[in-house]
Amino acid sequence: MKLLKLLFFLLFVVSVQAQKLSDLYKKVNSSVVVIEIISVGTESNGSNRQLVKESSQGSGVLISEDGKIWTAAHVVQSAEVVSVEFVDGDIYEATIVSSNPQADVALLQIKNNFQLKNKKVATIGDSDKTLIGEDVFVLGAPHGFKQSLSRGIISGRYVPDHRSNDFVKIEFLQTDAAINPGNSGGPMFNMKGEVIGIASRIYSASGGFSGIGFAVSSNIAQKLLSEEENIWTGMEGLLITGNVAKALNVPQESGLLVLSTATQGAASKLGLQGGYVPAVIDGVELLLGGDVILQIAGIPFTDDNSGYLIKKKLKEFKKGEKISISILRHGKIGTAEFYKQ
Structure with a gap:
């Protein structure tokens, strides 16, 4: 009899939890979007370079009634065209308002006349209160399977x-x-249906999911995208050092290799060029042929912290002041300049 009661209790608990998750899914899924990206890359064809159209996909979440969306920076960083699709079938074009590649978060704004209709704006939770061991679920479009829950x-x-x-x-x-x-x-989401993180990356030896995934906490996303000033550079870059830097004849210990740029981004407007020749050097996959940024405003790229030091330095400049960038292009060192907005 005791065994029957225990089995009944366990079945009841599983049923309640499953029902709760299905209810939560119905509550929040209208806030989740599929993001379609069109970007333009370059590839080498002998001695010539040609532009190639590339498409990719990601996910995002609606965080305001006027059409603001959180997503990962690496999804949209070098995008030419961004469109978002809701579960009700509505599709809108969006612009990139800001991004922070180090934290891997970005803010989109839907263009034109966004209509909320029956869509629900996601509730942002306090990630500091999230406990290790707490149940969570992730919504998105893995491998193109829209509105998939894990x-x-x-x-x-x-x-x-x-x-x-x-x-x-x-x-x-x-x-x-x-x-x-x-x-x-x-x-x-936590089990209250609140957003506590933005899916960012995985740790895997095989390239597939192996049980270790990471999401940027909601409190960090909120601070960086709402309280801090972050411009969209429209550039994907890779910090190179050691043997990779030596192989590319970088005249200092490290530099930021420009992999790709979006035509509407700040980097492209400065004339920076991305790579076009795929290569693997010392186990690092990269695109060769692009510029290597050596320093900005006198601050050299030496490690992952350099971007923060440069950001701090740029805050010291007044509006309209000229800022210089030192770059290595095809073996020669040159400069580019821009004015603080």
């Missing part, structure tokens, strides 16, 4: 130790909820 727990918290104390320490929530290509930028 569930898991908070496995840990990760704060990269190379961040400067002068700036916000970026926090990632570790989870075993499945995160795959297409999930990037999608929301991680």
Whole structure:
């Protein structure tokens, strides 16, 4: 008899939890969008370079009634055209308002006349109150499967130790909820239906999901996208050092290799050029042929903290003041200049 009661109790608990999750899904899924990206890359054809159209996909979440959307920076960083699709079938074009590649968060704004209709704006939760072991679920479009749900727990918290104390320490929530290509930028919800993170990346030896995924915490996303000033550079870059820097004849220990640029981004408007020749050097996959940024405003790129030091330095400039950038292009050092807006 006791065994029957125990089995009944366990079945009841599982049924209640499953019902709760299905109810939560119906409550929040109208806030989740599929993001379609069109970008333009370059490839080498002998001695010539040609432009090629590229498409990719990610996810995002609606955070305001006027059409603001959170997503991952790497999803839209070099995008030419961004469109978002809601579960009700509405599709809108969006612009990139700001991004922070280090934290991997970006803010989009839907163009033209956005109509909320029956869509629900997501509720942003306090990620600081999220506990390790707490149940969570992730919504997105892994491998193009729209509105796909995966569930898991908070496995840990990760704060990269190379961040400067002068700036916000970026926090990632570790989870075993499945995160795959297409999930990037999608929301991680707690069991109250609140967004507590934005799906960012996975740790994997095989390239597929192996139970270790990371989401940028909602408090960090809120601070960086609402309280801090972040411009959209429209550039994907890779910090190169060691043997990679030596192979590219970088005249200092490290530099920022420009991989790609979007025509409407700040980097392209400065005349910076991306790469077009795929290569692997010392185990690092990259595109060769692009500029290597050596320093900005006199601050050299030496490590992952350099971007923060440069950002701090730029705050010292007044509006209209000229700022110089030192670049290495085809073996020669040159400069580019821009004015602080």
